[in-house]
Amino acid sequence: DVVVFAAASLKEPVDRLAAEFDDVVVSYAGSGTLARQTSVGAPADLVLLANREWMDVLQEQGFVQADTIADFASNALVLIGPATAADVTLDQGGMTAALGDGRMAVGLTGSVPAGIYAKQALIALDLWDTLSPKLAEVDSVRSALTLVARAETPLGIVYQTDARATDAVRIVARFPANTHAPIRYTGALTAQSDQKAAAFWDFIQSPSGQAVLADAGFLPPMSAQ
Amino acid sequence: MLHVAIGKSLGAFALNVAFDAPAGVTAVFGRSGSGKTSVVNAVAGLLQPDAGKIAVGDKVLYDRQCRINLRPQHRSVGYVFQDARLFPHMSVHRNLTYGGTHDMARVIDVLGLGDLLHRRPAGLSGGEKQRVALGRALMSAPQILAMDEPLAALDAPRKAEILPYIERLRDEVQIPILYVSHDVSEVARLATTLVILEAGQVVASGPVGTVLSRPDVVPLLGVRDAGAVIGMKVAGRLLDDGLTELTFSGGRILMPGNLGKLGQSVRLRIPAQDVILATEPPKGISALNVLSVTITALEQGRGPGVAVGLRAGTDQLLARVTRRSAGRMGLAVGQQVYAIIKATAVGPEDIGG
């Protein structure tokens, strides 16, 4: 079997991609967990991470084939609110008004990729100092989504792809791409991978593969934009 | 004072018991599994009968028909459990005062608990434990005291250590005492009333003297334990010899030891096997007590013994002789004979106050 380690937020499209092949199995987890597992010799043939930094670590240590590293998708950061919420302007006044005495759900701003990007965007928009005490940091971007969907928090920052997951939320603002580092989904074949893994990796990057990702709301990789 | 008339089925075992316990000690006697503990538990409220009534004086503790069933807390039954059940995490003093401090000083004094107060139950000997349990029950000011084989777990010296306390209790505390036991000499020494249970039924009950000399009760008690219990008066003391003189309707009897104050009533148990019969007045004999008696009954037992009912004055005595002796002496009902009672043969535990 081809074993793929993929970031949890990729589950929807990658499941569909894998279904095209008979013998591809995918294990989902947070990018940090995947990277650490790969670095102790996990039997992964292909790793798909939501975080460039970990890929660099894996490359340095020689766990991945450097020449196969490539971006295969990107994403956008959005602000979500409950289904009934109105659009929010991304400035001090708009944000505080929308927030009221509630909190804003984000991934852990120190470690979860979606949280790291959210922090960068808020700093760039000069909102960090005002909003950082009002954050509710959670272990994954999906937990942030759940908090908004359950109306526990009036706002949350997630990927554009996540916002599509439930009718209980709607996108109330989009963070301009220049407010945060590019959200790059990077993949690479591991040192132990074989021909079949390469075929799947090629398929992901092929137009039909890209169509599946686009269908799930992902954007094309930065290089292609 | 205490009226019990209850029915209860416990699995295959059916309890069906009715008796009245007047003031003084009522002994509940019977072999293992006969239902003694169940009766006491019902009185204390730890076992709910299926039917019947339990009352102390005019306080109804349980009445099926009137749907009265007081909780144990409200029954004022001082219960001394066979296994003491002292609270292991409390000092003796806290154990004693748990249910109240009624008559505290005197209870501690009577039971000799003064030196134990600051110790813990785990460090007490079996006898000490039972004394504390007794004290604890008494200090809760009970209207009736129930003791379930309080001495069964103890060896003879410990028993001897506690029995006098219970006697003092009976004489000093004016409440009915329900006393479960399977030891006849304890029963004879302490009880005024005796209830004998067998398989959950009362097979005999009444004043202890009457019950103990009933021939049909003998097999329940064991042959060696049959005997008469006679009320006597202390008539004098023979100081030189350390003897006490007792009188009763049939004459006088000398007993070793100091058996109470002059004029006091005492109860003396005379085991049937300790009575020797003679057709002529014996002479030069070490037994001090020779009574002139009339034979009222001769009953052949299963073994080699013959039970001889005797009348001494208005009291009944019981003697047990071998069939051979009975034949050789030509014993017959109505015959006048001499009963020889060896003074030392009646041990201290057979002499009740």
Place this chain on the structure above:
Amino acid sequence: MLHVAIGKSLGAFALNVAFDAPAGVTAVFGRSGSGKTSVVNAVAGLLQPDAGKIAVGDKVLYDRQCRINLRPQHRSVGYVFQDARLFPHMSVHRNLTYGGTHDMARVIDVLGLGDLLHRRPAGLSGGEKQRVALGRALMSAPQILAMDEPLAALDAPRKAEILPYIERLRDEVQIPILYVSHDVSEVARLATTLVILEAGQVVASGPVGTVLSRPDVVPLLGVRDAGAVIGMKVAGRLLDDGLTELTFSGGRILMPGNLGKLGQSVRLRIPAQDVILATEPPKGISALNVLSVTITALEQGRGPGVAVGLRAGTDQLLARVTRRSAGRMGLAVGQQVYAIIKATAVGPEDIGG
């Protein structure tokens, strides 16, 4: 056969015991806390002494100096615990055969266990439990049998049910038996040798008859339990009367019941308090046994009693009379008197085989 000489300190308690137990029953007697169980545990290997030696025949079980200390598994001590300790999760049959199947059929027969084999310990009465425990120990083919108060937890009827089994054992099994008890009548009935412990020390030991009639032992036993134990022979049976005739150096004695086969040796305990003395041969009296005896000692006790040592033939008897009687009859050492022993006064548990 069994040699014990050990020292052990248990907290504040110091055990220091030496005695030899020949074949037959050696009773270890003493009040609660005197160290009886500790001795038996040391023999069985459940308690390691600090010093000394334990041997059965020439098999050394423990020797401090030679650093021998056999594990309980290798001691072949059949131990009957006071609390039976039957394995609750096994049938009686599996319990019995746990340690072996030595002489299985006979053990089951002797102890009357046939009907119990498929039951579980929880359903057994106390007496049945002890019988199974005994059978289990026997079937492990022990070289010595140790019984720690096997009857203490039982009521009188249960005791009476088991004692005959133990007697048959003593007579049929040729191994030494160490028998812990605090009941003199049990001891007198079963034991050939008696070891009395007090506070971890042996205060008296020797043949049971000798020890029981030692005046200094009387306070350890309790006044009522002193008495002679005399070896006798079954000389005849008076079938009509259900009596057995026994002879000994001092004459003949008639006892109720069937006390063994013709010619068999039996041991008879005659409690001092059951002997009446007379200066003239008594006539027309229900007591069957009148022996001509010589007074060998007169000992004034603390109470109103006088202990009278008697010689009947070559055997020693003990009588206890009141001081008043002793005075009135003018008893003196060397005097020839008559001892009257009431046949029924010796109960079955005082007659040993």
Place this chain on the structure above:
Amino acid sequence: MIDQLGPAEWAAIRLSLRVALVATICALPVAIAVAYLLARKSFPGRQLLNGLVHLPLVLPPVVTGYLLLVLFGRQGALGAVLYDIFGITLAFRWTGAALAAAIMAFPLMVRAIRLAIEAVDQGLEQAAETLGASRWRIWGTITLPLILPGILAGAVLGFAKALGEFGATITFVAAIPGQTQTIPSAIYGLLQVPGGEGAVTGLVVISVVLAMGALLMSEWLAHRMSKRLGR
């Protein structure tokens, strides 16, 4: 190791201690009551209650966290009631973290205490009854003191579990530094970034020391208690 801990980590340590202590102390009476019910009473739904108590043990912690959110969130059935009537908010407060920790520790506490209650000699309680003591007095003076060692064991076990709880806590109340970021959520964050190992080790050592300290103390206390009972 320890010197690699920044102020955020120390805040997490303080908070974790508070959360675990409060969780243990508040859950204890409930655990005792439930253990008592399960040990002593038979009522319809007894096995249901037993199952419910064990649920947090069986479910993945995230699911438990989600259920807590559904029940105790602002829109949740119980959460709304708590807020409207008592003005209590659990969401994103350390109190919510304590609730999550308490619920996860609950099965362990109940089991330990239930065993202790089942071991109490009911004869002693009967004796107290015949001495006229009310049910509550019996409970307070006989049963409770006798099961104290079991309660202690349950409390320490619960405390240890509460210190280690992560999944349910972060799902229910997120990880707000100083308010809901406990040691485990700090550790989780540190593990997600390259090079966080040093601080992780420091935090792990501290939580191990705390939990083991509690454990040892409880064994020592239990030993002393049983000595006092003269066993």
Place this chain on the structure above:
Amino acid sequence: MIDQLGPAEWAAIRLSLRVALVATICALPVAIAVAYLLARKSFPGRQLLNGLVHLPLVLPPVVTGYLLLVLFGRQGALGAVLYDIFGITLAFRWTGAALAAAIMAFPLMVRAIRLAIEAVDQGLEQAAETLGASRWRIWGTITLPLILPGILAGAVLGFAKALGEFGATITFVAAIPGQTQTIPSAIYGLLQVPGGEGAVTGLVVISVVLAMGALLMSEWLAHRMSKRLGR
């Protein structure tokens, strides 16, 4: 609910059962041995062992998972030995999932069994000694049968915990469908996709039913056993 479960979910259910069963069965003998040591023997390091056993209870599961990865990964101290000598790989295999589950369940099992051992009347073992039984025979015929109810309780508790374990498992062996994806990691994955709630509910219900079933069965078995002992 149940009908929303696809083949991957059913595979996860089968795998979870296998993992939980194997974990319980393999951990049981070790748990019994450790419980016996803790209950009966005093040796230097006893408290250390006690602490070690409780460690998985205290640590966040992810940390336990990482420690397992570090120890039992192919590069790990123990993992390398196991591989070189026995050819066994644990990391990223279902056997590793079983190891993780076993380690997380271990403290619960040891505690339950230890209590049972402490409650055995040693007088019975002494009686067996005097009957000539060897230590092993005593263990097999007396001690073991008497502590069976405790072992059963420990096993079921461990089984329930093993069914629910997530953090350590996903960290140690990832969540490879059909190989290491257990019910909890399947739940985690489903929570990441739109509309996964139906299947999540199905999985939750199934794991609750499995654990509760085991729990009820154990209570019933324990009841029967104690009846057989005539209590």
